[in-house]
Amino acid sequence: MILFTSGGLLALLSLSIPVGIVLFLLAFGIDVLFSPFPLMRGLGQVVWSSSNSATLIAVPFFVLLGELLVRSGIARRTYSALEAWVSWLPGGLIHANIATATLFSATSGSSVATAATVASVATPQAEKLGYDPKLFSGAIAAGGTLGIMIPPSINLIVYGFLTETSIPKLFVAGLIPGLMLALLFMVVTALFCMAKPSLGGPGTSASWKRRFTSLVDLLPLFTLFGTIVGAIYAGWATPTEAAAIGVAMAFVIAFAHKAVNREMIVASLKGTVRTTAMIMLVVIGAYVLNFVLTAAGVSRALQEFLQNLGMGPLATLMVIILIYIVLGFFIETLSLMVATIPIIVPIVEQIGYDRLWFGILMIILVEMALITPPVGLNLYVVQAARKKGAFSDVIIGVIPYALAMLAMVALLIAFPAIALFLPSNL
Structure with missing residues (x-):
């Protein structure tokens, strides 16, 4: 059953079938082949209970917040400001990408x-100043990954929802x-550019007045x-309410910069609907698949196997990390999370x-x-921005930034307080 689930997941994804549909197809297949009774009779209740949550309302709000910031030109001003502060470091504008x-x-x-925004702003500058395209593009792709770590994060909201973990604490x-x-990331950039200065392009500096x-x-x-x-942490608003406040503030900021018009609003709303629909289809599909996997005994079988x-x-944790x-080479990030969380998290807690x-x-x-290729979305986003x-x-x-992530994983394992210190003291 485990081989059918993992093999079926990879096979269906290789056919470029949308992830949400893949999760539903797997659930139906496991139900028909392995379940002693028709689990799909509970489909309606599972779909309703998984989507009827006030927590998930935060998702479209945060998506809309990002859309408004991208389309209002605020990112370009931010990049220019940070360039003045960090471009003197070995690596120059690459540090501005990460910052x-x-x-x-x-x-x-x-x-x-995040990756698309920084790439669209930074790429023309890199070409004009002669930066090494490999390290410069890699820094943008890697820097974009911070969008799902530094709060507010849509992926952390999904993790909290699926595991019933406090989202503010996450x-x-x-x-x-x-x-x-x-x-x-900045240390890696500086080390590479000190070892080979041509990677960092021409050094630049700005006056303190400009800074x-x-x-x-x-x-x-x-x-x-x-x-x-x-x-959120003052107790004045839930994550959902704070997201709504953020959207209102982003609209006011965009209006103050004279960036609000009909085309901008329509494009932001369309982008929000597309992204939210994709996320919700995946989340609901994951709930249905988890319902079937649990009832059919797959989760229990994997726990017994480990x-x-x-x-x-520690060795079990290393296997899970591997x-x-x-x-991660084959499955998109949100899909990877929702397909594995219901199975892996109970095992992690058990050990x-x-x-x-x-x-x-x-x-x-x-x-x-x-x-990581072949399905690393940020790679394609950056390449599309480069256009050549x-x-x-x-x-x-x-590659250097992926190694930095592995170093961060090692630090978290060695020093769990890196993640737990603030939640336990706030």
Whole structure:
């Protein structure tokens, strides 16, 4: 049954069938072949209970927030401001890519939106100044992954919903690891550019007057992040309510920058509907598949299989990490999460690891799936923004940053307090 589930998942995905449909097809197949009674009689109740949640209303709000910021031109001003502050480091504008992705991640909640935004702003500058296309593109793709780690994060909302984990705690747990990962990316960039200065392009510097003047362009994103996260932890708003406040503030900011018009509003709403529909189809499909897997005994069989291997908790965790790395080559991030969470998280808790901590560890592994071929979405986003050059350049460019992610995984295992310190003290 386990082989049928994993093999069927990979086979259907290889046919380019939408992920949500794949999950439903697998559920129907397992029901027909392995279930002693017709589980699909409970389909209506499972679909209704999985979609009838106020928590999930936060998803379209955060998607819309990112759409408004992308289409209002705020990202371009943010990039220009951060360039003045960090472009003197070895690697120059590559650090501006990572810093912009970090700051934009704190409001967008989406890795693809973050990567697309930074790529559209930074690529023309890189071509004009003669940066190495591999490292420059790799930094954009890797920096974009921070969109699902630094709060607010759509993927953390989905994880919290599927595992019944506090979303505010997940948000604050992802803050330090997200910032540490961004710092690791910048360290990797600096080391490579010090070893081979031609990778970093020409060094640039800005006057202190320009730097302080540019802080005005950073205020919108800092204000949004402070309002959203502050409202949640002050107890003034739930994540859903804070997301709605963020959308209202983003609209006001866009209006202040004279970026609001009919075309911008229509495009933002269309993008929100498309993304939300995709996410909800995957989430509901995952609930249906989990219902069937549990009833048919697949989850129990996998737990027994891992237990019969006779490995300790750490060795079992290493096997789980390896599974995520391998699956990340073939399965898109959200699909990877919702297809594995119902099976893996109970095993992780059973061997003694914290569910909140594992959520952050899983997000880093899922981040790697965004930059590993053949289905790493950020790779295609960056390549589309470049509009020329070999796709292999982007793949080669992300390798150092993928290794930095593995280093972050090792740090989380060695020092769980990196993720648990803030949730346990706030």
